[in-house]
Amino acid sequence: MLLAVMLFSAMDTIIKALSAHYPPLQIAAMRGALTLPLIALWIQWRGSWAAVWQARWPLHLLRGGLVIAxxxxxxxxxxxxxxxxxxxxxxxxxxxxxxxxxxxxGERVPRAHWWAVGGGLLGVLVALRPSAEGFASWSGLAVLGAAVCYAVSAVVTRLSSRTDSKDSLVLWVMVILTVVAGALALPQWLPLQAHHLPLWAGLAASGFLAQLAITEAFRHGQASAVAPFEYTALAWSLGIDWLVWQQLPDAFTLLGGAIIVGSGLYVLRHEQVHATAEHP
Structure with a gap:
């Protein structure tokens, strides 16, 4: 999950850079189209084409729609x-x-996980101190909507993984993303600029590897245990701010980061102790 968060942070940075030049639907469609060849090569290398056809299509369609949104x-x-x-x-x-x-x-959510998630959210507020203006803006509401879509998609991924293979989960969401987002983006499609090609290549690579990593994380771990580790994206965003915009974190940011990391480590430790108690 930590690797997935790092890769998604890189992808989000590229998306932000491209968003100044291309419509959101075009960026979504391009992410799918550029990633599909990599996924096909991955499946060919694994020799697992037969497994991708064993799919619960309603869940795949739901997940694809959520990812597009x-x-x-x-x-x-x-x-x-x-x-x-x-x-x-x-x-x-x-x-x-x-x-x-x-x-x-139907997962049992231990009380420790609730405390850890609450602690992580507290750390986010301490570190970033979001303003009322940010939450009330259209941009802020859009990101909140994206958060809801991502959360539901993650749960659907976990549900689908009970019967579908990892390759199936990765492939079909990208197919749906490419076809549906591409069709919706056509009326406002803009020509790709040559100097943006490295960004598109980075988007494809980071998106492909991140999709594999996060699918694997939710496939093998309880959603309630995996989710708190997404708070480590805070560290990556702070690093990106420093490298790209030369901004250093203040004391509140460092304190909040410590709370977030501590919450994630607490969940990990709780899971290890619980597993040891059940299987000594």
């Missing part, structure tokens, strides 16, 4: 918000995943 809303949002501010709003997703894990997945 998430990407479009997030791209629109980061066009008007700093990446760190957008991440503040996106951190609503882990809490929602934990809330949905019990009624949708």
């Amino acid at each position: 998430m990407l479009v809303l997030f791209t629109y949002g980061v066009r008007g918000l700093p990446l760190t501010h957008a991440y503040t709003l996106m951190f609503f997703a882990p809490l929602l995943i934990t809330v949905l894990a019990w009624p949708v997945l």
Whole structure:
């Protein structure tokens, strides 16, 4: 999950850079189209084409629609918000995943996880201190909508993984993203500029690897246990701010980051102790 967060942070940085030049639907469609060849090569290398056809299509269609909505809303949002501010709003997703894990997945959510998620959210507020203006803006509302779509998509991924292969989960969401977002983007499609080609290549690579990593994370771990580690995106966003915009974190940011990391480590430690107690 930590690797997935790092890769998604890189992808989000590229999306923010491209959002100033291309419509959100076009960026979503291009992400799918550029990633599909990599996924096909991956499946060919694994020799697992037969497994991808064993799919629960209603769940795949639902997940594909959620991913399209998430990407479009997030791209629109980061066009008007700093990446760190957008991440503040996106951190609503882990809490929602934990809330949905019990009624949708039937997973038992230990009290420790609730405390950890609450602690993580507290750390986000301490570190980033989101303003009322950011939450009330259209950009802020768009990112909040993206957070909801992501949380529901993550739970659907976990539900689908009970019967469908990892390759199936990765392939079909990209096919749906490419076809549906591409069709919707055609009326406002803009020509690609040559100097943006490295960004498009980076978007394809980071998106492909991140999709594999996050699918694997939710496939093998309880959603309520995996979700809190998404708070580590705070560290990546701060690093990006420093490298790209030469901004250093203040004391509040460092304190909030410590709370967030501590919350994630607490969940990990709790899971390890619980697993040891059940299987000594």
